[in-house]
Amino acid sequence: MMSVHPSAIVDPSATLGRDVVIGPFAVIGPDVTLGDRVEIKSHAVITGHTQIGEETIVFPFAVVGEVPQDLKYRGEKTRLVIGKRNRIREGATLNLGTEGGGGVTTVGDDCLFMTGSHVGHDAQVGNRVILANQAAVAGHCVLGDDVIVGGLSGIHQWVRIGRGAIIGAVTMVTNDVLPHGLVQGPRGELDGLNLVGLKRRGVQRSEITALRAGYQMLAQGDGTFLDRARRLHDESDSEHVREMTDFILGATDRSFLTPK
Structure with a gap:
């Protein structure tokens, strides 16, 4: 039941699960593993040593598994591991890890990465995380389960965001955020608890x-x-x-x- 469009470029060394769907002009690299029922829509690029869990959908023009945006990266073999049932929307980017950061970027299950969002090298993203449009998570960040990051917000490298926290839109977060915290304002102030989420x-x-x-x-x-x-x-x-x-x-x- 696999469906690969004739215009897609799929390296023969890639590993494809059952019922995978690959759309027009998509590119799948040699070290990619796609789980069962993964769908790669048109013009998406999946490259690097990247593993994508079952029932994940990658939308057009997303780039998943490219090299880190880190000048120290020298081509070492690092990985990106993405869990199940994720939604990676148009233009989103998720990068491989680096040797200095542990070698792997990880994403849990049931996450939503909206248009233009970014997950940097060596980030550790939990389950049910939402990155709204154009939100950016820098390298080495840790996001717990059920975190929401508002549109046009940025998370500074090495920052930890605890489970269930919510970051408002157009917010720069430069320090760790408590679990279930509510952060808002241009320079990211802790303004209470995420009571609605609780x-x-x-x-x-x-x-x-x-x-x-x-x-x-x-x-x-x-x-x-x-x-x-x-x-x-x-x-x-x-x-x-x-x-x-x-x-x-x-x-x-x-x-x-x-x-x-």
């Missing part, structure tokens, strides 16, 4: 209440931000609060966006 995901009211109290403690408690996070970690038995404090106390190459 409710949509069915988080219990008691957990949301605990998160709100924990956020206030981080904003207004005694001591430094890290001191407040350590104290909150020891005092709270909330799963979501512990997730937030573990994130703060974990290893990072950046500072944090802190509550107002």
Whole structure:
């Protein structure tokens, strides 16, 4: 049931799963692996050591698996691994990893990369992540599950964005974002919690209440931000609060966006 348009260029060494569909003028490189029921629409380019999971759709003029936008890259064999059921829309770009960054860029399942969005080298993108139109994620970034990045926003290299956080449109994020945080403004200020996202995901009211109290403690408690996070970690038995404090106390190459 495989369907490959006669005008498509598919290298004989590429690995194609069952029921793959490749549209007109698409290009599939020799080291590409396409899972079952993947659809590559017209004029898309899939290259490099790239693996794409089943039922993912790549739309026209997307470029997936090209070399990193990193001047230190010297042609080493690095990878891009994309999970299942992703939607990679028109003109989106996802790059291979680099030797210095671990060698692999990863994307989870059920993500949506809208028109012109970008995932840089060695980024680690979780499940159900949405990058809106023209959003850009720089190299080495880590995006947890259920993160949403608004249109025309940029994420600085090495930044971590915790699970369930939302970044508003036209926002530059230069520091780590707490799980379930709400960030907006031209220079990315932490402006509360993503309460709408928490409710949509069915988080219990008691957990949301605990998160709100924990956020206030981080904003207004005694001591430094890290001191407040350590104290909150020891005092709270909330799963979501512990997730937030573990994130703060974990290893990072950046500072944090802190509550107002």
